[in-house]
Amino acid sequence: MTITNSSLSPFPGFPGAPGSPVSVPAPCVVPPFEPVRVRGARPRLRRALRRGRRVPVVLLALMAAALAVAGAVSGGRPSPGSAKAATVSPARPAPAVPLVSAPVRIADAATVRLLRPGDRVDVIAAPPAAPGGEGEARVVASGARVAEVPRADGDQQDAGALVVLSVPRATAAVLVGAGVTSRLAVTVC
Structure with missing residues (x-):
């Protein structure tokens, strides 16, 4: 298939020059092929054991099991004497405490009229x-959050x-x- 290029070119006789034919390649088809399979860690471990590298592999497996x-056992919390106890890990935030709604009668009604849902109070x-x-x-x-007035x-x-x-439920019982x-x-906080 040939197409005549009608654009102006400063080099006549070269492809892209006015009146010169431009050839377009035929569409290509992707041949079928087998899916790519990625090997996992298990064949590597077996291969390392067969090659005689048993001691390092066994030591690594024991270390991973011990960790x-x-x-x-510790529930993911560091012990008080460890160096990790002094720093807070940003990857694991503290678990959220479930909240309950506690209706409370406040002695001063005028103070309650000043409150809006979302306010924090002591x-x-x-x-x-x-x-x-x-x-x-x-x-x-x-720091209790006002849910409703x-x-x-x-x-x-x-x-x-x-x-x-x-x-929290324990604070509701105290209230x-x-x-x-x-x-x-x-x-109001």
């Missing part, structure tokens, strides 16, 4: 004033307001216990 067992428990003196206030939840009841302003916090025995307050 695997040591990692399984919950403080203050025991009721004792006749002989005042009790010590303590932080019962630190339900609408307040219009007639119960003196009873405080409800807020739903996302906290509920503190809510029964103490007045709760929040500070």
Whole structure:
């Protein structure tokens, strides 16, 4: 098959010159061939054992088994005395603690109206004033995320307001216990 090139060229008589024929190669077909198979590590290990390199191969296999067992026994955590304990591995983040929703009644309803879902708060428990003196206030939840702020009841302003916090299960139990025995307050983080 020939095509006549109509573009202008400064070199007449060469391919690409006006009026010179340009040949186009015929389409080629890829012949069928066997699939390529990649050898794995097992044939290499067997081959090394057959060639008499048993000692290094056995030592490497024992070392790999010992490391695997040591990692399984410690659960992947370094021991307190090891050098790895001082550094935090970026490849393994700390496992996430499952969160639960804990409804908490806060003593000051006006403070709860300032909260929005997504805010972080510290919950403080203050025991009721004792006749002989005042009790010590303590932080019962630190950095709790506000999940929801339900609408307040219009007639119960003196009873405080409800807020739903996302906290770990153990912290939720502490919050509920503190809510029964103490007045709760929040500070926005």
